[in-house]
Amino acid sequence: MFRKPGFLPWLYIAPVLTILAVYLVYPVLSTAYLSFFNADSTKFVGLENYIYLFTHQDTLTAFKNNLLWLIFFTSLTVSLGLLIAVLADKVRYESAAKSVIFLPMAISGVAAGTIWKFMLDFNPRIGLLNAIVKGIIHARPIAWLQRYPINTFALITVGIWMWTGFSMVILSAAIKSIPRDIMEAASVDGATEWQKFWHITLPMVSTTIIVLTTTLVINVLKVFDIVYVMTGGNYGTDVIANRMFKLFYVESQFGRSAAIAVVLLLLITPVMVVNAKWFQK
Amino acid sequence: MDVMAVWGGEELDSFKAVYSVWEKETGNKVQYEGTRDLTAVLKTRVEGNNPPDIAILPNPGLAMEYAKQGKLVPLDGFMDMNQLKKDYAKAWLDVGTYNGKLYAIVFKAANKGTIWYSPKRFKEKGYQIPKTWDELLSLSDKIAKDGGVPWSIAAESGSASGWPLTDWIAQIVLTQSGPEVYDKWVKHEIPWTDPAIKKAFQTFGEIATHKGWVLNGVDGILATNFVDGSYAIMDGSAYMYYLGDFTQGFIAKQYPKAVPGKDYAFFPWPTINPKYAGGITGGCDVVVMFKDTPAARSFIEYLASAKAQEIWAKRGGYTSPNRSVPLSVYPNDIARDSAKMLTTASAFRVGAGDLMGGAVQQAFWKGSLEYVQHPDKLDDILKQIEAKAVEQYGK
Numbered sequence: 001m002f003r004k005p006g007f008l009p010w011l012y013i014a015p016v017l018t019i020l021a022v023y024l025v026y027p028v029l030s031t032a033y034l035s036f037f038n039a040d041s042t043k044f045v046g047l048e049n050y051i052y053l054f055t056h057q058d059t060l061t062a063f064k065n066n067l068l069w070l071i072f073f074t075s076l077t078v079s080l081g082l083l084i085a086v087l088a089d090k091v092r093y094e095s096a097a098k099s100v101i102f103l104p105m106a107i108s109g110v111a112a113g114t115i116w117k118f119m120l121d122f123n124p125r126i127g128l129l130n131a132i133v134k135g136i137i138h139a140r141p142i143a144w145l146q147r148y149p150i151n152t153f154a155l156i157t158v159g160i161w162m163w164t165g166f167s168m169v170i171l172s173a174a175i176k177s178i179p180r181d182i183m184e185a186a187s188v189d190g191a192t193e194w195q196k197f198w199h200i201t202l203p204m205v206s207t208t209i210i211v212l213t214t215t216l217v218i219n220v221l222k223v224f225d226i227v228y229v230m231t232g233g234n235y236g237t238d239v240i241a242n243r244m245f246k247l248f249y250v251e252s253q254f255g256r257s258a259a260i261a262v263v264l265l266l267l268i269t270p271v272m273v274v275n276a277k278w279f280q281k
Numbered sequence: 282m283d284v285m286a287v288w289g290g291e292e293l294d295s296f297k298a299v300y301s302v303w304e305k306e307t308g309n310k311v312q313y314e315g316t317r318d319l320t321a322v323l324k325t326r327v328e329g330n331n332p333p334d335i336a337i338l339p340n341p342g343l344a345m346e347y348a349k350q351g352k353l354v355p356l357d358g359f360m361d362m363n364q365l366k367k368d369y370a371k372a373w374l375d376v377g378t379y380n381g382k383l384y385a386i387v388f389k390a391a392n393k394g395t396i397w398y399s400p401k402r403f404k405e406k407g408y409q410i411p412k413t414w415d416e417l418l419s420l421s422d423k424i425a426k427d428g429g430v431p432w433s434i435a436a437e438s439g440s441a442s443g444w445p446l447t448d449w450i451a452q453i454v455l456t457q458s459g460p461e462v463y464d465k466w467v468k469h470e471i472p473w474t475d476p477a478i479k480k481a482f483q484t485f486g487e488i489a490t491h492k493g494w495v496l497n498g499v500d501g502i503l504a505t506n507f508v509d510g511s512y513a514i515m516d517g518s519a520y521m522y523y524l525g526d527f528t529q530g531f532i533a534k535q536y537p538k539a540v541p542g543k544d545y546a547f548f549p550w551p552t553i554n555p556k557y558a559g560g561i562t563g564g565c566d567v568v569v570m571f572k573d574t575p576a577a578r579s580f581i582e583y584l585a586s587a588k589a590q591e592i593w594a595k596r597g598g599y600t601s602p603n604r605s606v607p608l609s610v611y612p613n614d615i616a617r618d619s620a621k622m623l624t625t626a627s628a629f630r631v632g633a634g635d636l637m638g639g640a641v642q643q644a645f646w647k648g649s650l651e652y653v654q655h656p657d658k659l660d661d662i663l664k665q666i667e668a669k670a671v672e673q674y675g676k
Contacts, residue, residue, distance in 0.1 A: 122504030143500035232440040249321035251640040
């Protein structure tokens with residue numbers, strides 16, 4: 001016999017709700033409120049900040065770059081992760097291979113950015129890639145981080161390098177949860193590896209892929225440390241999060257940086273909803 | 282006690298030498314935080330009500346912004362003003378004065394009228410030191426025709442990339458259009474689109490965008506760090522490098538056996554307009570106090586003294602604005618010549634970028650990087666910088 005819950009449960013979760021309200025809800029509302037004011041928050045300017053964001057080259061470049069990151073980073077990280085997960089499943093040295101691929105996840109974005117900044121250095125005596133270009137291919141050194149559009153793709157590659165391990169681990173777990181009998185039955189029926197992959201593996205991990213993709217999308221919309229450390233957002237590599245940082249700290253434009261924060265939130269929220277919904281399944 | 286500054290590497294070693302003496306004498310400890318992104322990091326701390334006790338800013342304009350916001354402790358309340366007036370010419374004290382009160386002391390000055398070269402290589406090839414801009418251009422042409430690369434230009438500096446290029450442009454404005462135009466430009470009494478400023482960029486472009494005159498071309502300019510760029514004159518990959526007198530410190534550290542005066546030296550910035558010959562821009566690092574504590578007071582008094590500044594002066598790569606520092610402490614003739622040049626300049630101005638506020642300075646840096654990549658877009662670039670300036674200054 002169950003009584004109606006009443007308000008006791010609310011009492012139990014009240015402390016958590018209060019903390020959430022103070023540290024999560026209040027800042028969001030406050031930021032949204034400030035986004036309608038001017039640079040030092042003294043004058044109400046309505047939608048002016050938002051109009052600035054969508055008409056100025058700086059922010060438009062940032063939005064464009066986030067789109068590039070969205071498309072290339074997400075698709076390549078998921079595909080590479082899937083490919084490695086499937087292949088690793090079939091070899092004996094699986095653990096070793098997976099550990100090596102997963103290693104970059106152990107370091108921070110700043111550390112990864114610094115390492116790659118040295119690797120991509122223009123001076124062939126420092127930059128490994130240019131040492132290869134100059135010493136082995138005998139071509140002129142390439143300014144990987146200064147030339148557009150190669151620089152954005154170089155940054156995206158660093159991101160992929162970092163996150164493929166994460167993608168692989170998640171997908172590997174999903175693949176291993178596919179019942180072996182199904183795969184064996186398919187082999188008996190004469191299916192090729194490719195057919196098995198396409199018609200069995202893929203559909204059975206599709207839920208995982210969706211959750212993984214949405215997680216990466218949320219990640220990529222917020223990408224900051226790699227860009228900040230490697231190029232400082234210069235030479236056309238700027239991203240939204242870096243723009244927000246610059247607007248706030250260097251240009252002291254509180255209204256505009258709040259506006260960008262709100263835009264970012266609005267972009268991420270639908271993705272988070274999808275993520276949460278599919279995670280249940 | 283917290284100290285924040287931009288110094289790292291060789292410059293930090295010298296600063297450590299300076300403050301370790303104070304640490305020994307007073308028993309206090311200096312907690313140093315260094316970052317080239319000082320503008321942003323410092324602002325974070327100030328906004329978060331957790332500023333460092335002391336900060337040393339390469340940008341007097343930024344220091345005065347903080348003074349205006351009331352975040353700095355006025356120094357004339359406790360420092361010995363008589364001693365300061367004796368040690369520093371009025372021009373130096375004015376740099377740190379806001380609304381009649383002293384908020385900042387110039388700790389390190391830099392002469393930015395120096396072009397570095399290797400006297401040995403010049404002698405080998407029979408090159409003469411140019412005295413005018415036209416002679417400089419002919420020399421560059423001669424070097425190129427002889428198969429060498431006349432210039433090394435290096436703009437990379439993390440978030441502050443571009444500042445070495447704006448040094449060029451500021452120096453050109455001063456010696457091409459004169460101190461009055463320079464002052465109006467800095468105060469935004471003339472717009473960035475003014476013909477004098479446009480001409481300065483284009484004059485810079487005469488060298489920077491000239492095909493074959495710069496080491497590794499545009500890529501080299503954008504990707505080479507300003508410290509590494511100085512090594513080019515030592516290993517012969519280029520013949521000339523324009524950067525402030527602190528360059529001596531970089532070269533001396535990388536090439537400890539090199540003989541100053543023979544393997545490397547500087548010649549003074551050439552004359553562009555004879556009416557304004559001898560004008561030099563310079564840098565100054567100013568010390569400001571955010572928190573009024575006895576340790577901070579003692580430290581700032583120490584930094585302002587000739588004793589502290591002599592320590593760095595002896596190591597090289599440093600020029601002191603303090604006239605009580607005798608010229609004899611400088612380690613070699615090069616350092617002495619630079620210090621003398623600073624005190625006998627026909628006109629001295631703090632580098633333009635450093636006098637502008639944070640947002641405009643960033644726009645200036647970015648604009649210069651953009652210019653060397655796309656010199657044909659100069660008008661647009663100037664308009665963009667002007668837009669930022671109007672926002673910042675409100676007119």
